[in-house]
Amino acid sequence: MAKRIEVSDLNIYYGNFLAVEGVNVSIEPRSITALIGPSGCGKSTFLRSLNRMHEVLPGARVEGKVVMDGQDLYGSDVDPVDVRRQIGMVFQRPNPFPTMSIYDNVIAGNRLNSKRMKKSETDELVERSLRGANLWNEVKDRLDRPGSGLSGGQQQRLCIARAIAVEPDVLLMDEPCSALDPISTLAIEDLMAELKERFTIVIVTHNMQQAARVSEQTGFFNLNGVGQPGRLIEFNPTEKIFSNPDQKATEDYISGRFG
Amino acid sequence: MTATKAPTEPPSQQRVVRRPGDRVFAGAARGSGIFILLVLAGVAAFLISEALPALTASSEEIPGGEGLGSYVWPLIVGTLLGAVIALVVATPLAVGIALYITYYAPRRIAAAMGYVIDLLAAIPSVVYGFWGLAVLAPKLVPFHQWTADNLSWIPLFAGPASASGRTMLTVGLVLAVMILPIISAIAREVFSQAPALHREAALALGATRWEMIKMAVLPYGKSGVIAGAMLGLGRALGETMAVAIILSGGGAATINLITSSNPSTIASNIALRFPEATGLGVNTLIASGLVLFVITLAVNMLARWVVNRRADFSGAN
Numbered sequence: 150m151a152k153r154i155e156v157s158d159l160n161i162y163y164g165n166f167l168a169v170e171g172v173n174v175s176i177e178p179r180s181i182t183a184l185i186g187p188s189g190c191g192k193s194t195f196l197r198s199l200n201r202m203h204e205v206l207p208g209a210r211v212e213g214k215v216v217m218d219g220q221d222l223y224g225s226d227v228d229p230v231d232v233r234r235q236i237g238m239v240f241q242r243p244n245p246f247p248t249m250s251i252y253d254n255v256i257a258g259n260r261l262n263s264k265r266m267k268k269s270e271t272d273e274l275v276e277r278s279l280r281g282a283n284l285w286n287e288v289k290d291r292l293d294r295p296g297s298g299l300s301g302g303q304q305q306r307l308c309i310a311r312a313i314a315v316e317p318d319v320l321l322m323d324e325p326c327s328a329l330d331p332i333s334t335l336a337i338e339d340l341m342a343e344l345k346e347r348f349t350i351v352i353v354t355h356n357m358q359q360a361a362r363v364s365e366q367t368g369f370f371n372l373n374g375v376g377q378p379g380r381l382i383e384f385n386p387t388e389k390i391f392s393n394p395d396q397k398a399t400e401d402y403i404s405g406r407f408g
Numbered sequence: 409m410t411a412t413k414a415p416t417e418p419p420s421q422q423r424v425v426r427r428p429g430d431r432v433f434a435g436a437a438r439g440s441g442i443f444i445l446l447v448l449a450g451v452a453a454f455l456i457s458e459a460l461p462a463l464t465a466s467s468e469e470i471p472g473g474e475g476l477g478s479y480v481w482p483l484i485v486g487t488l489l490g491a492v493i494a495l496v497v498a499t500p501l502a503v504g505i506a507l508y509i510t511y512y513a514p515r516r517i518a519a520a521m522g523y524v525i526d527l528l529a530a531i532p533s534v535v536y537g538f539w540g541l542a543v544l545a546p547k548l549v550p551f552h553q554w555t556a557d558n559l560s561w562i563p564l565f566a567g568p569a570s571a572s573g574r575t576m577l578t579v580g581l582v583l584a585v586m587i588l589p590i591i592s593a594i595a596r597e598v599f600s601q602a603p604a605l606h607r608e609a610a611l612a613l614g615a616t617r618w619e620m621i622k623m624a625v626l627p628y629g630k631s632g633v634i635a636g637a638m639l640g641l642g643r644a645l646g647e648t649m650a651v652a653i654i655l656s657g658g659g660a661a662t663i664n665l666i667t668s669s670n671p672s673t674i675a676s677n678i679a680l681r682f683p684e685a686t687g688l689g690v691n692t693l694i695a696s697g698l699v700l701f702v703i704t705l706a707v708n709m710l711a712r713w714v715v716n717r718r719a720d721f722s723g724a725n
Contacts, residue, residue: 202612207515234614244605248627257623258613308609315613 151178151349152218152235152318154199159213160378161191161198163206168194170378172213174368176319181341181350183360183387186370187402191379192353195370196321199351200236201229217318234258237312241324243304245296245311252292254307255279258315274314282310283340302333309340313348320344322352326359338363357403361391369399452701459695462688471689480696482661486576486671487700489663490651491644493580498588499637505588506595507621522596529589537653540582545573545654552577552666563663570668577665579654579673583647587640594639598632599625631715638711645675645704652676674700 154176161169169191176182184192197203198211201222215222222232237258245254255275259266266274275292279285284306288299296307305325312320322341326334341350341363354360360367368384383396394400467475505525509518552575556567606624615623651673659669672680678693685693 200612202608205608205611230614230616233612238612240605240608240612242605244603244609246606246609246623246627248630257610261613261615261619311609311613 151347153178154319154349154351155214155216156199157214157216159195159198159211159215161194161203161211162209164208167378169198169370170380172381174381174384176349176351177366178349179345179347180365181345181352181363182366182368183364184351184353184368184370185355185357185360185402186379186382187372188355189375189379190370190372192368192370193323194379195381196323196351196353197238199319199321200238201232202238204229234261234315235317236319236321237315237317239305239308239312239320239322239325242328243301243308245299245304245307247295247297249296250293251288251296251299251307254296255310255314257311278310278314279307281313281344282306283336283343284310300333302329302336305329305333305337306340309337309344313344317348319349319351322350324353324355327355334359357391361387367391369394369396369402371398371402455694455698455701458691459698460691462691462695465688465691469688470692476692476695479692480674480699482659482671483674483677483696484699484703485661485663486655487645487673487675487703489576489665489671490579490583490647490673491641493577493665494583494587494644495637495641497581497584498591498640499633501584502588502591502636502640503595503633505592506599507625509592509596510599511617511621511625525589525592527589528585529593533586533647533649534653536582536586537650540578540650540654541574544582545575545578547573548575548578548581549573555666564665566664567666569666572668574654574656574668575666576655576670579651580665582650582654583644586647586650587644590643591633591636591640594636595629595633598629598636602628634711634715638708641707642704645673645700645707647673648675648679652679 156172156174156176159169159172160167172195184196186192194203199215199222203209203211211223213223217235221227245251246257249257252275253260255278256266256271259271259274276285276289279288284303287303288307291298296304299307305328309320309325326337329337338359341352344350352360352364364387366384367387367390369382369390370379371382372379383390383394383399385395389395390399391403394403400406462470462476465476467473470476470479472479505521509521509525513521549569549571552569552573555565556569559565560567602625606628607620610620610623655670655672655676656668659667659671661671662669664670674696678697681689682693
């Protein structure tokens with residue numbers, strides 16, 4: 150279950166363009182780590198490098214090390230598919246599979262592992278995952294309906310249920326609430342507080358209040374200018390970042406005095 | 409005219425501003441829609457009115473002397489057989505080609521392949537016919553013999569094998585090559601538009617590329633592939649020249665694919681017989697054309713129905 154991720158000297162490239170430079174950070178298990186920073190600073194790129202989703206884009210690559218409990222995720226013998234099975238991801242826009250029912254969406258990841266499961270086992274897994282995502286009561290009567298018929302917030306929780314159904318070690322969330330209304334956002338934030346008992350959570354957010362509300366640790370990314378690589382400027386306990394940051398740039402950003 | 413009643417209606421509905429650009433565009437679109445329906449109705453009316461004498465004539469008057477049913481039946485069988493072989497062979501191949509081009513091939517090769525496949529569609533069908541007759545048919549003779557020797561327990565390959573290779577099987581394969589570019593072009597288009605959102609969702613769950621395609625690309629592209637297959641089927645059903653060149657035709661209705669005596673198809677039969685047909689013979693040929701029209705319509709409606717059955721899950725909502 151929940152594992153620690155150590156990142157050292159990580160450079161991330163799109164082709165020849167250095168997008169993120171020299172990240173060193175240690176992400177604690179059973180806690181929420183928030184990544185904040187202005188648009189284009191590389192925080193989403195960094196997040197996607199943690200489960201090797203980054204390299205889905207042609208020409209994208211990394212240098213440096215990402216080690217999860219002693220296992221180098223970028224080791225030459227490591228299959229990115231295995232990495233992604235251990236490190237789940239929730240995206241900015243809710244993306245349940247439109248051609249699948251709610252039920253099938255939840256077990257989509259488990260079907261990939263192609264273990265034969267009994268109907269009773271999958272039923273139980275679906276209920277457990279949907280309860281885990283605080284969605285069970287809203288959808289239990291229409292599990293065979295398409296997931297795309299749900300509201301945005303429900304769809305996002307369905308995506309979380311789908312991600313946690315495979316029991317990952319780490320859950321990455323890329324601005325999971327930016328397409329949602331405040332009530333749905335609150336539901337997801339409550340859910341994150343529960344999920345951190347079991348998972349390591351890393352969340353990218355544009356909403357600084359959200360970072361302050363949910364996270365234990367916060368990393369601030371910034372870049373010097375257009376075409377410059379993004380850097381991790383400061384990484385500290387959330388409380389410290391929002392009260393007494395070490396860096397001037399961090400203080401400028403969180404106080405809105407930025408740019 | 410109706411505007412004079414406006415005062416009794418709520419003010420919000422009273423004045424819908426209609427800009428000229430909107431009106432022109434709506435008119436043009438509606439006109440095009442009506443136009444295509446009129447063309448279709450005109451064709452149907454022509455077929456029915458011209459076929460009527462044959463439909464009402466007594467059995468002895470129809471060429472062959474055994475009535476319209478027994479005249480058209482072998483042709484229906486021949487038409488469907490050739491088209492089904494073509495579809496069964498071409499669809500999986502086209503889907504494979506489309507997937508290769510969109511998700512597997514390096515970008516430069518993919519573009520080149522796309523052009524080459526599209527080029528297949530530009531070759532005139534008479535060329536396909538000669539190719540089938542001169543190249544493919546002789547090459548397929550050993551295969552015909554092999555199926556007759558080893559698979560004769562399947563009625564489709566009952567034999568005896570044709571010595572010339574000019575068989576329904578050869579026709580079906582030629583038709584498959586002809587409809588391949590249509591299906592693969594449409595499949596390629598829909599596959600390339602499978603949303604990145606859902607492809608990434610699959611990959612993030614730990615899907616391999618093939619699993620990603622199964623989860624996010626094929627379900628999304630299914631209706632497009634069916635639509636492409638129907639277009640291809642339409643071409644295969646109506647193909648005239650290639651079939652007329654390869655098949656000797658004139659045989660009885662049989663599903664035996666590898667003999668020399670096989671039924672012709674409706675379209676090629678019309679093309680071959682029409683120049684010499686007179687009187688009721690013409691009406692009979694047009695009646696067979698009407699049958700083809702109805703078959704095509706039925707197949708298309710069936711395909712629509714299949715696609716719409718799970719419209720909720722199509723991803724369009």
